[in-house]
Amino acid sequence: MSITRRTFLETAGVTLAASTVLRAEDATIRVAVIGTGGRGSDLLRALTTIDEVTVVGVCDDYPPHLEQGAKYAGPQAKTFSDYRKLLDELKPQAVVIAVPLYLHYKVAVDCLSAGCDVFLEKTMCYTVDEARKLTAQVLASKRVFQVGLQRRANAIYKQAQAMVAAGMIGQVVSIKAQWHRNNSWRRPIPIPKSDANWLKLERKLNWRLYKAYSAGLMAELGSHQMDVANWFLGTHPKRVMASGGIEYFRDGREVYDNISCLYEYELKDAKGQPYTVRANYTSLCNNAYEGATELIMGTKGSLYLTSEKGLLFQEKGTDVVSWEGGKNAADANAAVVTAGKTLKLSNDPWAHRGTPFEIDIAEGNDTRDELVSFVDHVRRQDVKTICDVNVGLTDCATILMANQSVERGSWINFPF
Amino acid sequence: MYEYQRSCEAMGTRFDVILRGSHGQDDEQHLEAVAVAIGEEVQRLDALLSRFNPSSEMARINREAKTKAVRVDRELFALLERCEIARQTTNGYFDIAAATGGAGIALDAASCSVRFTNPATQIDLGAIGKGYALDCGFEIIARFGIEHALLNGGTSSVRGLGAAWPIDLRHPLQPERIVHRLDLVNLALSCSAARHPAQTQSDVLNPLTSAPILSNDACLVLAESATEAEIYSTALLTMGKVNASQYLATLCRSNLQVKWF
Ligand SMILES: NC(=O)c1ccc[n+]([C@@H]2O[C@H](COP(=O)([O-])OP(=O)(O)OC[C@H]3O[C@@H](n4cnc5c(N)ncnc54)[C@H](O)[C@@H]3O)[C@@H](O)[C@H]2O)c1
Numbered sequence: 001m002s003i004t005r006r007t008f009l010e011t012a013g014v015t016l017a018a019s020t021v022l023r024a025e026d027a028t029i030r031v032a033v034i035g036t037g038g039r040g041s042d043l044l045r046a047l048t049t050i051d052e053v054t055v056v057g058v059c060d061d062y063p064p065h066l067e068q069g070a071k072y073a074g075p076q077a078k079t080f081s082d083y084r085k086l087l088d089e090l091k092p093q094a095v096v097i098a099v100p101l102y103l104h105y106k107v108a109v110d111c112l113s114a115g116c117d118v119f120l121e122k123t124m125c126y127t128v129d130e131a132r133k134l135t136a137q138v139l140a141s142k143r144v145f146q147v148g149l150q151r152r153a154n155a156i157y158k159q160a161q162a163m164v165a166a167g168m169i170g171q172v173v174s175i176k177a178q179w180h181r182n183n184s185w186r187r188p189i190p191i192p193k194s195d196a197n198w199l200k201l202e203r204k205l206n207w208r209l210y211k212a213y214s215a216g217l218m219a220e221l222g223s224h225q226m227d228v229a230n231w232f233l234g235t236h237p238k239r240v241m242a243s244g245g246i247e248y249f250r251d252g253r254e255v256y257d258n259i260s261c262l263y264e265y266e267l268k269d270a271k272g273q274p275y276t277v278r279a280n281y282t283s284l285c286n287n288a289y290e291g292a293t294e295l296i297m298g299t300k301g302s303l304y305l306t307s308e309k310g311l312l313f314q315e316k317g318t319d320v321v322s323w324e325g326g327k328n329a330a331d332a333n334a335a336v337v338t339a340g341k342t343l344k345l346s347n348d349p350w351a352h353r354g355t356p357f358e359i360d361i362a363e364g365n366d367t368r369d370e371l372v373s374f375v376d377h378v379r380r381q382d383v384k385t386i387c388d389v390n391v392g393l394t395d396c397a398t399i400l401m402a403n404q405s406v407e408r409g410s411w412i413n414f415p416f
Numbered sequence: 417m418y419e420y421q422r423s424c425e426a427m428g429t430r431f432d433v434i435l436r437g438s439h440g441q442d443d444e445q446h447l448e449a450v451a452v453a454i455g456e457e458v459q460r461l462d463a464l465l466s467r468f469n470p471s472s473e474m475a476r477i478n479r480e481a482k483t484k485a486v487r488v489d490r491e492l493f494a495l496l497e498r499c500e501i502a503r504q505t506t507n508g509y510f511d512i513a514a515a516t517g518g519a520g521i522a523l524d525a526a527s528c529s530v531r532f533t534n535p536a537t538q539i540d541l542g543a544i545g546k547g548y549a550l551d552c553g554f555e556i557i558a559r560f561g562i563e564h565a566l567l568n569g570g571t572s573s574v575r576g577l578g579a580a581w582p583i584d585l586r587h588p589l590q591p592e593r594i595v596h597r598l599d600l601v602n603l604a605l606s607c608s609a610a611r612h613p614a615q616t617q618s619d620v621l622n623p624l625t626s627a628p629i630l631s632n633d634a635c636l637v638l639a640e641s642a643t644e645a646e647i648y649s650t651a652l653l654t655m656g657k658v659n660a661s662q663y664l665a666t667l668c669r670s671n672l673q674v675k676w677f
Contacts, residue, residue, distance in 0.1 A: 045489040048528070049473070074490055074528070188449035188560045251445055308471070363479075365471040
């Protein structure tokens, strides 16, 4: 199947700001990274490619991860196992926080109190209560604050959001989003199960699988995609009904290995009439079909989105009806029919999707770009970041209400 | 003893991981987690090194380094340094800028930055990426107590750990023909062929002329790391059999094993 490449920049009537270009003569910004595990290392490596950044310190309380962080950061960076010591000693201008979810609130508040600008990984907090308190503290502190939902920095998503806002897919009627993968979602443990320290290390490294530290698939994966729904629809969901469980990976984990959610958003149509958009969200750990994707369905078309590719499928029959032969007809308004011949359509089961248009802007890397943007806001002391504390709060409430619905077995309303 | 296999797609090809348990770490749960971690590492490196993926660091360097010094992370800088050293030790025959006339890359260790001294320069890590990915996979294998493992990147680069892994080598132009059988023991192999049956000319370029090499040879190199094996299989094939044997004689303490087909 051939794909027509076309850029929608002009069509949508929006110009996208390319990732902000910083000038080399700007003073360097002293940044520290707290938590140099998987994601912290990604962020750290990206930070070291940004001209204006000096990584002054790294912190992790697990020695092998700290060692790795030190290697990526370079010899100018000091290492710490206690982040409070790092804050005291280095007084960094900005911190990047990538610790497990249950520590987000505490570490972020301590960093704000130390006067730092803060980049905090998603999901913003472990509870809605913490997220509200953090929101108040961020706003009172006037510090620059950004949550790590990198789709907000991704050129494809920015373009797609502009296309939806410009009405290119008509009225949004439904959203289907998923993060499906096929593996146990578990990190390897460097010591054998027979070792007395195994369980301690298992809970440390596989914190995602245990409820005391993690809010499971919704927080780790769903937070990115429900933020896309909130962003594109311009509001938060009204309520959710969700079902989840541990059906396959019975390995001692406490968080669900699959979840299905039905969210309802209340919107108003062009005539001001209220209507409901339903968003289906699923996450699986044992089937990877269609991976991590969002499908935004509108009356005129569908946007199929991933971090690397964005496709627009126009709805059939919503554009000008094209008759066979059209332009060559004797009378331009005549319907042309071919005697004795029925127009044959393809029997390809995917033919209904038609040929998609591709959002043809893949330059840039969203993880690096979100940090470039954060650093730029720090430099200008501009608190209006691309993913501010209110976005983080709404996202946090959106995903935690689904877990609550599973536990209660009932509809849960958005908490505020 | 339990054996676990898993494949993933990266760098335009397939990577296979075969792990055998040891030291009480032979349960499926552990081996799967290690294999998944290796697959994620290979995919991370693909996203870093691919010149075709416009969001990779490599693509950013290729876009920007002709106009300014581009700051890169320490891992990528170390890999580029290694390539530069390989270029020098192979008398210019291993060159990641072969397609654009060779050399032309200035590395500055103090600022960890890359600049192209020739505005036409484009880096292609295709000849080393798979080997480097296998070596990074091996670091994970070592960290998590696996003692018997085989990693395969696209069937042209393989690295084995522990007891012998039997490997059959197909002839590049006659896929039905097995030309060599070897037992891989704690070594890596890389086999570079001038061309495949479907190609009329080689996609291996002589960096000194930027023209495709003209031989029909294939060069197999066994070395201690997959990165080294890839550097030498590419460089020797480009030199050609005769020059390569003269060159190898000048290397004083080489652990390389070389075979031609
Ligand atoms: N935006 C994304 O795409 C993305 C991807 C992965 C993870 N994340 C987020 O990043 C965060 C970290 O996830 P991860 O996958 O890197 O987990 P991880 O377990 O690999 O890393 C967390 C690190 O924090 C360290 N740590 C724990 N307590 C600490 C403390 N008190 N002081 C200092 N260090 C401490 C751990 O030792 C570990 O190295 C999570 O919030 C996760 O949701 C975001």
